[in-house]
Amino acid sequence: MDSKFCCCVFFTLSALTFSVAFSELQHEQKILLVSFDGFRWDYIYRVPTPHFHYIMKYGAYVKQVTNVFVTTTYPNHYTLVTGLYPESHGIIANDMYDSTRNKTFSLEDMNIYDSEFWEDATPIWITNQGAGHNTGAAMWPGTDVKIHGKFPTYYLPYNESVSFEDRVRRLIEWFKSKKPINLGLLYWEDPDEMGHNLGPDNPLMDSVISDIDNKLGYLISELNKEKLWDKMNLIITSDHGMTQCSGEKIIELDQYVDPNDYILIDHSPVRAILPKKGKFDKIFAALNNAHPNLTVYKKEDIPDRFHYKYHQRIQPILIMADKGWTILQNRSNSFMLGNHGYDNALSDMHPLFLALGPAFKKNVSKESINSTDLYPLLCYILDIPPLPHNGSLANVKELLSTTAPKAISPSVMSPQSNMNLKVYKLHSYAYFVGVFLGSIIVIVFLLVFVKHLVHSQMPTIQERNAEIAQPLLWS
Numbered sequence: 001m002d003s004k005f006c007c008c009v010f011f012t013l014s015a016l017t018f019s020v021a022f023s024e025l026q027h028e029q030k031i032l033l034v035s036f037d038g039f040r041w042d043y044i045y046r047v048p049t050p051h052f053h054y055i056m057k058y059g060a061y062v063k064q065v066t067n068v069f070v071t072t073t074y075p076n077h078y079t080l081v082t083g084l085y086p087e088s089h090g091i092i093a094n095d096m097y098d099s100t101r102n103k104t105f106s107l108e109d110m111n112i113y114d115s116e117f118w119e120d121a122t123p124i125w126i127t128n129q130g131a132g133h134n135t136g137a138a139m140w141p142g143t144d145v146k147i148h149g150k151f152p153t154y155y156l157p158y159n160e161s162v163s164f165e166d167r168v169r170r171l172i173e174w175f176k177s178k179k180p181i182n183l184g185l186l187y188w189e190d191p192d193e194m195g196h197n198l199g200p201d202n203p204l205m206d207s208v209i210s211d212i213d214n215k216l217g218y219l220i221s222e223l224n225k226e227k228l229w230d231k232m233n234l235i236i237t238s239d240h241g242m243t244q245c246s247g248e249k250i251i252e253l254d255q256y257v258d259p260n261d262y263i264l265i266d267h268s269p270v271r272a273i274l275p276k277k278g279k280f281d282k283i284f285a286a287l288n289n290a291h292p293n294l295t296v297y298k299k300e301d302i303p304d305r306f307h308y309k310y311h312q313r314i315q316p317i318l319i320m321a322d323k324g325w326t327i328l329q330n331r332s333n334s335f336m337l338g339n340h341g342y343d344n345a346l347s348d349m350h351p352l353f354l355a356l357g358p359a360f361k362k363n364v365s366k367e368s369i370n371s372t373d374l375y376p377l378l379c380y381i382l383d384i385p386p387l388p389h390n391g392s393l394a395n396v397k398e399l400l401s402t403t404a405p406k407a408i409s410p411s412v413m414s415p416q417s418n419m420n421l422k423v424y425k426l427h428s429y430a431y432f433v434g435v436f437l438g439s440i441i442v443i444v445f446l447l448v449f450v451k452h453l454v455h456s457q458m459p460t461i462q463e464r465n466a467e468i469a470q471p472l473l474w475s
């Protein structure tokens with residue numbers, strides 16, 4: 001083997017090694033974004049939640065996430081994937097009426113599939129796919145709706161009877177498929193459903209929160225088992241929190257206004273009122289100052305901090321209950337012991353935010369972010385161009401790894417926790433052993449190469465100039 005050939009092989013192998021490593025680090029960032037509906041930020045302190053605390057301890061944690069008004073499911077989930085306020089993305093409530101098109105949208109009836117309601121914005125899966133990547137979605141709101149003519153690459157049509165485990169299994173299949181996804185979206189209905197039924201103050205909620213923690217543990221162990229854990233940026237968040245309501249705190253609209261004078265849209269605690277022709281002044285006058293725990297706004301007077309004014313689906317009058325109060329037409333309507341939708345300045349309305357993975361710093365916390373900031377963060381990690389949005393990458397950048405993203409080191413995977421985390425370590429050790437063996441091979445190759453170089457060059461140099469041959473090579 002002559003030295004030129006040897007040199008060529010060495011540099012080719014080196015280049016290959018580095019290019020593979022570089023592409024792993026720079027071009028194959030994977031994100032699994034998980035939303036546990038209605039998971040209030042402080043639930044993780046209420047009962048032992050070792051899996052949430054594991055992510056918190058070894059990843060990034062934000063104490064206060066200010067979500068968007070109204071603090072309900074569809075507006076907030078669409079904000080998370082567009083970075084826009086509802087007045088810009090158009091999903092301004094779970095139940096809407098579009099007067100220009102004379103169309104309704106209702107989460108309650110699952111009448112949510114009319115594309116036009118969604119097309120004021122372009123969600124991240126469309127941008128991701130436009131950049132040549134693939135997306136997989138398991139029940140994330142809006143992912144089974146055709147938006148701008150497209151669906152996610154892989155998605156599950158909404159069906160709440162599909163178990164959490166099945167949703168996880170499908171996502172893992174997509175991450176490992178021949179056309180692998182780089183972005184997975186996973187939605188789970190609890191603890192929202194039980195929070196509504198029981199009220200968040202009910203001690204029975206403890207077991208609901210423990211169950212969510214077990215589900216997170218299942219997700220982590222499956223990712224580990226499928227050798228996806230070290231590569232994954234796992235982001236755990238939610239759409240809103242939950243507050244305790246009471247049968248003592250009911251505002252009955254029938255006491256103040258004639259139900260024949262208006263159409264009532266959306267559900268407590270923020271309700272939109274569309275007055276019938278010529279009834280606007282009468283309705284507004286009757287409701288304004290009617291109840292000490294009811295705030296009434298004309299559309300144009302809705303405070304700027306809500307970013308909830310400039311969309312034609314926002315109705316002429318908006319009424320909002322104080323925390324814990326319920327607005328009903330009358331007491332024949334049912335009410336819930338737990339609810340959300342209130343002012344997004346209330347801490348009870350805030351969701352949680354945790355993240356762990358190669359793109360995030362370890363053991364870092366931040367006081368506050370806005371839920372609109374998630375979108376630019378996702379685009380940055382996936383290296384796709386963000387569309388115009390209301391978030392700020394600068395506001396979340398300190399959560400990100402300042403060095404090149406890298407796989408989670410084994411030291412990070414050794415928490416002093418009372419849960420059994422041995423399973424999470426397996427892939428890290430394999431990775432560590434692989435890197436160690438790879439380094440040995442490169443060193444051995446380098447030694448063989450140097451030895452070969454010395455042997456191949458010695459005679460020539462010695463023939464030309466015996467006096468300088470040794471100093472040149474060995475000094």
Ligand SMILES: [Zn+2]
Pocket residue numbers: 037038072073074192239240
């Ligand atoms: Zn929700």
